[in-house]
Amino acid sequence: DAGVIQSPRHEVTEMGQEVTLRCKPISGHDYLFWYRQTMMRGLELLIYFNNNVPIDDSGMPEDRFSAKMPNASFSTLKIQPSEPRDSAVYFCASSSQVIRGYTFGSGTRLTVV
Amino acid sequence: KQEVTQIPAALSVPEGENLVLNCSFTDSAIYNLQWFRQDPGKGLTSLLLIQSSQREQTSGRLNASLDKSSGRSTLYIAASQPGDSATYLCAATAIQGAQKLVFGQGTRLTINP
Secondary structure (H helix, E strand, O other): OOEEEOOOOOEEEEEOOOOEEEEEOOOOOOEEEEEEOOOOOEEEEEEEOOOEEEOOOOOOOOEEEEEEEEOEEEEEEOOOOOHHHHHHEEEEEEOOHHHOOOOOOOOOEEEOO | OOEEEEEEOOOEOOOOOOOOEEEOOOOOEEEEEEEEEEEEOOOOOEEEEEEOOOEEEOOEEEEEEOOOOOOEEEEEEOOOHHHOEEEEEEEEOOOOOOEEEOOOOOOEEEOOO
């Protein structure tokens, strides 16, 4: 199993540009989570899906953030327009059942200049 | 709302020592508690997962315990090595919280040769 795959690994963009982060969960996992990690706030849950349906997006900071999961093997997190304060590492994680724990991807390090 | 706290924030010990990292959580109604390791600039690696019905889990030199009644978990590392240097994160999945994994801020561990 290749694990949770995220792309790109690094992204540098200018303020105001649209940014799209991608995630491929582990096959067979029906939960998918997007987290953001910063020095100040640690790891924060942004949104999670169950069977491709968004369940809780209360952690999404603003309307500039949106996430989709068009099928069981792919999810995107989009920021439009991006701002310097969005600079962080964004992690995707998946799980087959909550009781079995989570597997995280390697993350996307986003820098908005 | 589940809150997870890790103490200390940083720990530095000489190689060969046994050590304990602490994690506390406010809501004892949890599915499980998971310990992760994060190396600088890297993703999260799952170390141990303790189900709510279990008291401890062991993997090699690592042993994690769980005491739900007191809202505490500990990660014991035996015979520490410089390669154990990393940030250790604990995370709890509260039953009332809809599958969300809530993280502590982590303990940054340095093992000195």
